[in-house]
Amino acid sequence: MHDVKELLKIGPSVINIGVRDFGESLKKQGVEVTHLEWEPPIVVDQEIADILDKLL
Amino acid sequence: MGPDCGTAIIAGVGIGFANSIRRGKIGVVGVAGTGLQEFTSLIHQTGLGISQAIGTGSRDLSDEIGGFSTFKALELLEGDPETELIVLVSKPPGIKTLDNLAKKLNKCPKPVVTCILGARQFRNKLKLKQSIVSTDTIAEAAMNAAAIVEGKNIKLPGISVTNYLGRIKKEKKLLATNQRYLRGIFAGGTFCYQAQQLMAAGGLQIHSNVPLAGMIKLTDPTTSMANSMVDMGEDYFTQSSPHPMIDSRLSKHRIIKEAHDPEVAVILLDFILGFMSSENPAGELAPAIIEAKKIRKNDGGHLIFIASVCGTDLDTQNLKEQLSTLEEIGVIVMPSSAHAALLALEVVKGRGRQN
Numbered sequence: 001m002h003d004v005k006e007l008l009k010i011g012p013s014v015i016n017i018g019v020r021d022f023g024e025s026l027k028k029q030g031v032e033v034t035h036l037e038w039e040p041p042i043v044v045d046q047e048i049a050d051i052l053d054k055l056l
Numbered sequence: 057m058g059p060d061c062g063t064a065i066i067a068g069v070g071i072g073f074a075n076s077i078r079r080g081k082i083g084v085v086g087v088a089g090t091g092l093q094e095f096t097s098l099i100h101q102t103g104l105g106i107s108q109a110i111g112t113g114s115r116d117l118s119d120e121i122g123g124f125s126t127f128k129a130l131e132l133l134e135g136d137p138e139t140e141l142i143v144l145v146s147k148p149p150g151i152k153t154l155d156n157l158a159k160k161l162n163k164c165p166k167p168v169v170t171c172i173l174g175a176r177q178f179r180n181k182l183k184l185k186q187s188i189v190s191t192d193t194i195a196e197a198a199m200n201a202a203a204i205v206e207g208k209n210i211k212l213p214g215i216s217v218t219n220y221l222g223r224i225k226k227e228k229k230l231l232a233t234n235q236r237y238l239r240g241i242f243a244g245g246t247f248c249y250q251a252q253q254l255m256a257a258g259g260l261q262i263h264s265n266v267p268l269a270g271m272i273k274l275t276d277p278t279t280s281m282a283n284s285m286v287d288m289g290e291d292y293f294t295q296s297s298p299h300p301m302i303d304s305r306l307s308k309h310r311i312i313k314e315a316h317d318p319e320v321a322v323i324l325l326d327f328i329l330g331f332m333s334s335e336n337p338a339g340e341l342a343p344a345i346i347e348a349k350k351i352r353k354n355d356g357g358h359l360i361f362i363a364s365v366c367g368t369d370l371d372t373q374n375l376k377e378q379l380s381t382l383e384e385i386g387v388i389v390m391p392s393s394a395h396a397a398l399l400a401l402e403v404v405k406g407r408g409r410q411n
Binding site: 004005007008009010011012021022025026028029031 | 066067068069070071072107108132135136138331332
């Protein structure tokens with residue numbers, strides 16, 4: 001593993017998690033990016049969940 | 057970096073919301089994302105450049121965190137042979153963190169310039185050595201940093217808008233007598249804090265969704281009161297919408313809403329270019345600005361728009377076109393967010409009861 005001081009010389013290695021645009025912006029600057037698909041879990045209000053259950 | 061940090065430039069690479077900036081000798085630690093963006097853009101505009109711009113997230117100097125990333129970043133810049141001068145741009149730190157911050161900065165062997173917003177509140181408690189240049193605005197930090205790097209080791213006088221007063225004189229004559237308030241609608245949280253600081257120094261009480269100490273919290277962030285400054289990038293707005301730098305929908309609605317208030321005289325805006333920002337911030341808000349001016353005019357008054365544009369000639373949004381789009385629709389564009397706030401203050405000074 002590189003010392004963090006090396007980061008200032010060689011630049012970042014990037015794993016982009018979630019929103020693709022952040023990774024794309026780095027790719028446009030010539031940075032190699034590994035993208036990880038991820039979304040935050042959907043949190044549904046219990047009242048709304050109950051209504052959806054009845055409807056569906 | 058740290059949680060909620062959205063801005064950095066490391067080894068010339070812009071990470072998150074950042075501008076295209078020439079490489080150079082000035083290193084900056086930003087405990088304030090848009091503060092970092094404006095500082096680096098202004099340095100670029102002087103012809104100088106940035107070695108590293110390390111963002112930490114704007115909560116890092118809170119008492120709960122105590123400066124963990126900030127102090128590490130300062131150490132990195134001290135040890136970086138490409139960095140000749142170190143700048144700290146920060147939102148208001150926690151009171152308990154001030155001593156450790158002062159110790160850290162005072163030990164730095166390289167020249168230091170600071171812009172710590174809200175610093176007037178705790179000026180006596182932040183004991184910095186004499187050689188450190190402390191400034192009240194991001195623009196002054198950039199001017200002083202540039203001067204030091206160019207070998208001029210004197211603290212420059214503060215910024216002034218005297219040369220711009222002629223531009224607003226004509227517009228002020230068109231205001232109705234009951235138009236007395238200013239409304240700031242910001243994409244950049246740092247600009248919102250800085251504007252509040254400048255208004256406080258000018259004797260104005262501000263309502264805000266992110267009030268500085270001594271200012272008043274808006275009970276409803278969607279509804280302004282008297283003189284108000286709103287950070288549209290604050291969590292209340294971004295929980296259900298993209299950040300205003302990416303999508304200006306909520307800002308457009310807010311401009312129209314403020315225009316319907318007959319007591320509003322001036323609207324203060326910021327436009328931020330660079331990576332991750334929308335491709336045409338000025339073009340997107342232009343229709344709302346035009347409509348807002350019509351609303352006040354139809355009511356027998358006028359609406360003054362004052363703005364700053366944070367960006368460089370290397371940003372993809374085309375800085376020149378952004379400036380001309382705004383100027384063509386009658387927006388007064390100032391050289392920095394601090395200049396814009398000071399000019400907006402000049403519009404409302406003396407216009408009836410302010411609070």
